[in-house]
Amino acid sequence: MSTESRDGSRASDETYVDTQKLKGAIDGIASELNGFREKMKAVESFAGTIEQLAESTNVLAINASIQAARAGTAGKSFAVVAGEVRSLAENSRHTAEAIQGVVSEVKNNMDAIIAISESGSKQVNANLDRARDTKNSFNSIVSVLQDANVSMKKIDTAIDGIRAAGSSVKKNMTIIENMSNTTKNRLDEITISVSEMSLQ
Numbered sequence: 689m690s691t692e693s694r695d696g697s698r699a700s701d702e703t704y705v706d707t708q709k710l711k712g713a714i715d716g717i718a719s720e721l722n723g724f725r726e727k728m729k730a731v732e733s734f735a736g737t738i739e740q741l742a743e744s745t746n747v748l749a750i751n752a753s754i755q756a757a758r759a760g761t762a763g764k765s766f767a768v769v770a771g772e773v774r775s776l777a778e779n780s781r782h783t784a785e786a787i788q789g790v791v792s793e794v795k796n797n798m799d800a801i802i803a804i805s806e807s808g809s810k811q812v813n814a815n816l817d818r819a820r821d822t823k824n825s826f827n828s829i830v831s832v833l834q835d836a837n838v839s840m841k842k843i844d845t846a847i848d849g850i851r852a853a854g855s856s857v858k859k860n861m862t863i864i865e866n867m868s869n870t871t872k873n874r875l876d877e878i879t880i881s882v883s884e885m886s887l888q
Contacts, residue, residue: 700823707819711812718805725798728791735787742780749774 752770756763 700819700826704816704819704823707812707816711809711816714805714809714812718802718809721798721802721805725795725802728795728798732788732791732795735784735791738787739781739784742777742784745777745780746774749777 749770752773753767756767756770759766
C-alpha cells in the first residue's frame with residue numbers, strides 16, 4: 689500500500705506539473721492572440737484611413753474634372769489625368785473595404801479562438817485543482833501509512849518485550865518451583881529428624 693501510494697503521489701505530481709505546463713502554453717497562446725487582435729485593430733484603422741484618403745482623392749478628382757471641363761480644350765489632358773485619379777481612388781476605396789471585411793472576419797475568428805482558449809484555461813485550472821487535491825490525498829495516505837508503519841514497529845518491539853518478560857517470568861517460576869521443592873524436601877528431612885529425636 690505504501691509503495692502504491694507513493695507511486696500514485698509521484699504520478700499525481702507529474703500530472704500536476706504537466707497540467708501547469710499546459711496552462712502556461714494556453715495562457716501564452718491567449719496572450720499572443722490578444723496581441724494579434726490589437727495589431728488587427730491597427731490594420732483596421734489603417735484601412736479606415738485608406739478609405740478616407742480614397743474618398744478625399746475622389747472629391748479632388750471630381751473637382752479637377754470640373755475645372756478641366758471649364759478650361760475647355762486646354763484642360764482635356766488634365767481631365768484624363770483627373771479621371772485616372774478618380775479611378776485609382778475608387779479602386780483604393782474598394783480595396784480598403786475589402787481589407788476591413790477581411791479584418792472583421794479575422795477578428796471574429798480570433799474572438800472565437802480566444803473564447804475557446806479561455807474555456808480551455810478554465811478547464812485546465814479545474815484540472816489543476818483536482819490534481820492538487822489528488823496529490824494532497826496521496827500525500828496524506830502516504831503520511832498515514834508511514835505513521836502506521838512506525839506504530840507497527842512499536843507494537844512489534846512491545847510484543848518482543850512481552851515475550852522476553854514472559855520467558856523471564858517462566859524462568860523465575862521454574863526457579864521458585866525448584867526452591868519450593870528443595871524447601872519441602874528440607875522440611876521433610878527436618879520432620880523426620882525431629883521424629884527421630886522425639887523417639888530417642
